[in-house]
Amino acid sequence: MSFVSKVLRSKPVIWTLIVLPGLWPAWPLFVTMDDTARTDPLKFILLHFGLMGCLLLVSVLSLTPLRVLAPKWDVALALNRHRRLIGVAAFAYALLHFSVQVLYQYDGTLAGTLDQLGRELQKPFQLTGLVALVILLVLAITSLHALVRRLGGRTWKRIHRLAYVAAALVAYHQVSAHKVFPIQVLWIFGPLVVLELARMWKSRTKVSEIGPDDTKSL
Amino acid sequence: MLIRSPKDWELPESAATPERDYLLRPRSSEPSFPRRDFLKAFGYGAAGFAAAALLPRRLAATTAGFPTRINPAYRDPALEPTAYEQITSYNNFYEFGTDKADPKVRANRGWQTEPWTVEIGGLIRNPLKLDANDLVSKMGGCEQRVYRFRCVEAWSMVIPWDGFPLAKLVKLADPKPEAKFVTFTTVHDPRNIPGQRSGILDWPYVEGLRLDEANHELAFIATGIYGRPIPNQNGAPLRLVVPWKYGFKCGKSLVKIDFVARQPRNTWQIMAPDEYGFYANVNPNVDHPRWSQASERVIGAGGLFGGRQRTLMFNGYEKQVAGLYQGMDLKRNY
Ligand code: HEM
Numbered sequence: 001m002s003f004v005s006k007v008l009r010s011k012p013v014i015w016t017l018i019v020l021p022g023l024w025p026a027w028p029l030f031v032t033m034d035d036t037a038r039t040d041p042l043k044f045i046l047l048h049f050g051l052m053g054c055l056l057l058v059s060v061l062s063l064t065p066l067r068v069l070a071p072k073w074d075v076a077l078a079l080n081r082h083r084r085l086i087g088v089a090a091f092a093y094a095l096l097h098f099s100v101q102v103l104y105q106y107d108g109t110l111a112g113t114l115d116q117l118g119r120e121l122q123k124p125f126q127l128t129g130l131v132a133l134v135i136l137l138v139l140a141i142t143s144l145h146a147l148v149r150r151l152g153g154r155t156w157k158r159i160h161r162l163a164y165v166a167a168a169l170v171a172y173h174q175v176s177a178h179k180v181f182p183i184q185v186l187w188i189f190g191p192l193v194v195l196e197l198a199r200m201w202k203s204r205t206k207v208s209e210i211g212p213d214d215t216k217s218l
Numbered sequence: 219m220l221i222r223s224p225k226d227w228e229l230p231e232s233a234a235t236p237e238r239d240y241l242l243r244p245r246s247s248e249p250s251f252p253r254r255d256f257l258k259a260f261g262y263g264a265a266g267f268a269a270a271a272l273l274p275r276r277l278a279a280t281t282a283g284f285p286t287r288i289n290p291a292y293r294d295p296a297l298e299p300t301a302y303e304q305i306t307s308y309n310n311f312y313e314f315g316t317d318k319a320d321p322k323v324r325a326n327r328g329w330q331t332e333p334w335t336v337e338i339g340g341l342i343r344n345p346l347k348l349d350a351n352d353l354v355s356k357m358g359g360c361e362q363r364v365y366r367f368r369c370v371e372a373w374s375m376v377i378p379w380d381g382f383p384l385a386k387l388v389k390l391a392d393p394k395p396e397a398k399f400v401t402f403t404t405v406h407d408p409r410n411i412p413g414q415r416s417g418i419l420d421w422p423y424v425e426g427l428r429l430d431e432a433n434h435e436l437a438f439i440a441t442g443i444y445g446r447p448i449p450n451q452n453g454a455p456l457r458l459v460v461p462w463k464y465g466f467k468c469g470k471s472l473v474k475i476d477f478v479a480r481q482p483r484n485t486w487q488i489m490a491p492d493e494y495g496f497y498a499n500v501n502p503n504v505d506h507p508r509w510s511q512a513s514e515r516v517i518g519a520g521g522l523f524g525g526r527q528r529t530l531m532f533n534g535y536e537k538q539v540a541g542l543y544q545g546m547d548l549k550r551n552y
Contacts, residue, residue, distance in 0.1 A: 035307035036319035039517055040373065107513060107526035116526070119510040126509075176508050179371075180316060180418045180489070 005074035014082045018089045022052055022096075046100040050177070053093035054170050057136070058192050060086040061167055065199035084143050087163070091136040098133055101126075125176035132169040135162045167192070284360045286380040286445050292363035299364055300375040300518045302444050308517065309451045310369065311470060313404070313413040313423070321451035329410045331454040331471065340477035341397035344390060350455045354441055356390060357382035362445065363438060365461035368500045368533045373515040379459055380442030385433045387475070393429065397477035400432045401425070402458050402469040419485055425458060425469035426482035426496065428542075436461055436538055439472075462535040464498045495552040499543070500533035504552050 007013055025045050028034035037044045063083050066076040105116045120126050139160055141147065148156055171189050175181060311321035334350040354360065360380045367375045388400070406422035408414040414421045431437060438459040441448055448454045453470025460467050466486055486494035493507055502512045511529055519525035532539050543551075 034319070035303050036322070039304040039308035039318075040515065043373075043515075104515070105526065107528075112513075112526075116510065116513055119505075119512060123505075123508050123510070178316070180312070182316075 002074055005078040008075060008078040009081060011082070011085070014085060018056070018086070022049070022093065024048060042100060042104050046097060046104055047177075049093050049097035049100060050174070053090050053097055053136075054174060054188060056086055056090035056093060057163070057167055057170060058188055060090060061163055062192050062195050065195040068199050069195065069202060088140050088143060091133075091140040094133050094136050098129070125173065128169040128173045128176070132166040132173065135166040135169075139163060139166075284354055284380075284441070286360040286362045286442060289361040289363050292365070294364065297364055297366065297376045298519075299378050299444075302446075304518050305375060305377055305443060306449050306452060310371075310465070311451055311453065312419055313411045313421075313471075314451070315413055316418065322449075324412055325450035329407075329450060331450055334455045334473075336456060336472060337474045338387070338391050338476075339474070340401075341394045341479060342477050343392040343394060346391070350441075353387075353456070354382065357386050357439075360441060362442075365436075365438070365459060366530075366533050366535075367461065367465055368514060368529065370464035370466055370494070370498070370506065370511075372506075372509060372511060372513070372529075373517055374527075374529075375517045378444050379438060379440040380445060380448075381438050381440040381457075381459070383435060384437040384439055384458070385435060387439060388429070388433055391475070391477060393477045396479050398429050399478050399481055400427050400429060401474075401476045401478060401482045402427075402472050403474035403476070404453075404469050405471045405473045420488050422473075423469060423485045424482065425467055425484045427460065427467075428481075429477070430542060431460070434539060434542065436535060462500060462532040462539045464500060466494070467498050497543075497548075497551050499539075499548065499552075500529060501531060501548055501552070502529040503531075504549055 025037070025041075025048050028037040029041055029044070060083055063076070063080050063086075066073075067080050070076050101120075102113070102117060105120065106113045107116060121130055139162065142151060142156060142159055151159070167189070171185060174185055174188075307322050308318045309321040310318060311325065314321040314324040332350075335347060336350055336353060338344075338346045338348075348356075360382060362378055362380045364376060364378045367377050402425045404423035405411070406414060408421070427437070438461075440453070440457045440459045441455055443449070443452060448457060450471075453468070453472075456472045458467070458469045458472065467484075481496060484494075484496060484498075486498075487496055500511075505511050513526050514529050516525040516527055530536070
């Protein structure tokens with residue numbers, strides 16, 4: 001086993017990798033006192049948490065195809081041990097992101113804030129975010145050990161396919177958050193799409209390899 | 219003689235913002251003189267600039283050598299100007315990047331805004347091509363007005379602009395009767411402007427106004443902020459300011475002002491016609507398809523959590539400008 005995979009097997013290491021980047025806004029806001037970040041600090045934090053949630057969601061979805069494509073690569077195997085933790089972290093960041101958005105809409109009164117939030121959530125831009133958040137919530141709850149056992153592997157797997165729907169919604173959501181097409185969407189979601197296509201291609205060639213053998217044995 | 223009747227938004231000077239916000243402004247009793255003469259006193263060229271650098275701060279910090287004078291008619295004491303640092307660090311100037319932090323860095327990496335030539339042409343009797351400083355002298359120097367600024371992204375600032383009324387420029391140009399609209403073109407120089415080497419927008423950036431909008435007394439050409447020369451990231455050296463419209467109407471770093479007969483298409487309208495229109499008047503009742511325009515975040519207000527306030531019709535200038543749009547369906551003409 002390589003050194004890298006040994007390190008990546010450790011839970012504290014993954015926890016650190018998940019939590020530390022979330023604290024990043026403290027640097028420009030309180031250490032370097034960056035004027036741009038401090039001009040609208042809440043927006044800065046809002047965008048950062050959204051980006052973290054989105055990166056973790058894409059990461060967790062990449063792990064399965066990575067394992068299928070490289071079944072002997074110890075790094076992929078090590079990371080696959082943490083799928084649940086990474087998935088739940090994606091939800092946690094999305095929830096933080098949403099909470100900051102509620103604060104962002106705060107206008108001094110509860111009624112006004114809810115009214116403003118209600119208006120915003122009707123737009124496809126934020127509605128897609130909300131649906132994605134609800135999906136992640138469902139996935140986080142159904143990841144509890146007891147529930148996984150109750151549901152059974154098959155049902156659990158079917159429910160967890162919703163993660164792909166969430167990823168597609170988040171991609172739309174992120175594009176809508178910008179006035180011109182944000183190029184980073186391509187390098188965030190591009191690799192996942194490539195991995196998934198490769199996995200599909202691999203399983204298809206496998207099927208066709210098995211195919212002729214099956215007919216022979218008939 | 220014309221007797222000037224005070225407008226209802228005009229206020230006595232005694233009601234003005236405390237001086238701490240205007241430490242950099244020269245005394246209004248000082249004579250206004252253009253920068254060229256100003257430098258001549260110290261000799262032209264490098265020596266002149268060196269001398270200028272040694273001047274007392276109060277004097278050097280004028281709008282490119284044009285002492286500014288506060289116009290009390292445009293000083294609403296209820297408006298607290300946003301901090302200079304925030305106005306000049308949080309910019310949408312896609313020519314220098316799409317991140318709000320980009321322009322402050324990239325627009326100050328050798329991009330030259332001095333000297334600057336601007337062309338005034340089209341359906342006018344007095345076509346001109348002249349130096350920006352000469353234009354300011356022709357306009358009679360600078361005055362300062364405090365305006366609300368509302369971005370289409372639902373945030374707002376309050377900005378003390380220095381400059382001159384656009385109507386003066388229109389008068390100088392002397393439009394022919396066929397001229398019905400005015401277009402404002404931003405500089406196009408992909409060599410020195412990194413964002414223009416990518417195709418995110420249809421360069422150069424173009425904005426437009428109806429002639430009567432351009433002639434409205436609130437329409438303004440800014441050459442400074444807080445009595446200092448307008449920084450590159452805010453659109454040096456000449457920037458359009460139309461306070462009752464969304465910020466993107468305020469074309470920056472203008473090189474060309476054209477008088478035309480037909481309604482032009484502005485850059486954002488070309489990019490996404492269902493989201494951005496020609497008029498772009500601030501209107502809390504007409505949402506952007508992706509977000510609500512009913513309220514806005516007030517930059518710099520209320521600490522970390524900031525402040526949110528209801529957006530005002532025509533950004534609070536309804537009394538002054540509503541007449542321009544009488545009988546128009548503002549939901550269709552967004
Ligand atoms: C009710 C749920 C949500 C709401 C109300 C919401 C709201 C927002 C808003 C207002 C912005 C843009 C801020 C701006 O630039 O003006 C944004 C951006 C973003 N959101 Fe959400 N969001 C939600 C859920 C999610 C979820 C579940 C994810 C991902 C897991 C997510 C990921 C993002 C990303 C990646 C961005 C763009 C960040 C960037 O490109 O810089 N959002 N969201």
